[in-house]
Amino acid sequence: MEDKVELRKLGNSDLLLSPLGLGCWQFSNGSGAVGKFWSVLDKETVGEIVKISLEGGINWFDTAEVYGGGESEKALDAALGQAGTLADDAYIATKWWPLLRTAGSIGGTINERISCLGGRRIDLHQVHQPFSFSSVASEMHAMAKLVEQGKIGHVGVSNFSAGKMREADRVLREHGLRLASNQVKYNLLDRRIENNGILGTAKELGVAIIAYSPLEQGILSGKFHRNPSLVQAIKGPRRWMGGFKADGLKRTLPLIERLEQLAAAYEASPTQIALNWLIHAHGDTVFAIPGATKPHHAQENVRAMTFALTADELSELGQLAATVSKQR
Incomplete structure (x- = not known):
């Protein structure tokens, strides 16, 4: 299946990545406030999920410092190690947690990030969210320094507004660099980045969008x-999200029914159709990082990259999703 996955350039970087990466928040081992969002997965399950992802053509993995305070990074490193030569060409993206910190923490914690990843190269280092004691400019200067030192490959951000994304790219240009990506929430039912300037600015600057919570x-x-x-x-707080309530499920049922119809036509699943819409609706701009807590979830992910919805189907799904979303 791997030869069917067409790699694409991540924004302004030279990284050639699969349209889907594997989100690794669920590898947090139940540690810390953020890690408790997911149940604990045993090492064998994590290893199998990573192996299936690699075999299916996924060539990059997204983790973060705040995912269990390094536990996710450690679990990813162990799983890549178990995968042997299969993981030789795998890329790693991680994130610095800025809350209650200054930009000096970026350089101060990078060796810990590298250590948690078993000495593996950090191909994309991201500022996890825009709230810290330092300016965007200070953070980008610190990130650029790490690129110059060879400790990271490229710079990304997460949850940045259009304005902050533009500022980050401007500062990186002073160092001869460019902003590679902005990781934000985006899916058929959450289309805010289409209306708040983030997606338009990303396209204008050549910055990739990495969609989290794609389902x-x-x-x-x-x-x-x-x-x-x-x-x-x-398990955890997500069960209280409005979309899981009876009226929320009723509201989105027409979209689900259309996803099911297209799934039957493509011999796929509604999950795969929803992911396929994300990675094709805006050319090569949008990547997505679905997670996986079971091996069969990983198998579902990789299958989503082996076909492409037609332009008419992409448009129809987008319009239908917008209609059900407006009914809130």
Whole structure:
């Protein structure tokens, strides 16, 4: 299946990545406030998820310092090690956590990030969110220094507004660099970046969008619509999201039904159709990082990269999703 996956350039960088990466938040080992969002996964399961992802053509993995305070990074390193030569060409993206810190922490914590990743190269280092004690400019100067030192390959941001993204790219240009990506929430049911300037600015600057929560925490899989009792089994705070409530599921059912129809036509699943829309609706601009807590989730992810919806289907899904979203 791997030869069917067409790699694309990540924004202004020279990284050639699969349209889907694997989001690794769920590898947090239940550690810390952020890590408790997911149940603990055993090492064998993590290893199998990473192996299936690599075999299916996914060649990059997105983790972060705040995912279990380094636990996700360590789990990813161990799983890549288990995968052997299969992981030789794998790329790693991680993130610095800025809250209650200054830009000096970027350089001060980079060796810890590298250590948690077993000495592996950080191909993309991202500022996890825009709130810190330092300016965007200070953070970008610190990131550029790490590129110059050879400790990271490229610079990205996450949850940055259009204005802050533009400022980050401007400062990086002073160092002969460019902003590679902005990681934001984006999916068929959450289209805010289309209206707040983020997507338009990304296209203008040549910055990639990395979409997290690409399935709206699993709602776009359709399984909760077909079996609402599954909502009660959800662990952690996501079960209280409005989309999981009875009226939320009812509102989005027309979109799910269309995803199911297209899934039947493509011998795919609603999950794969939703992911395929994300990675094709805006040319090569949008990448996505679905997670996986079970091996079969990883298998679903990779299958989403082996076909392409038509232009008419992409447009139709976008319009239908916009309609159900307006009914809130």
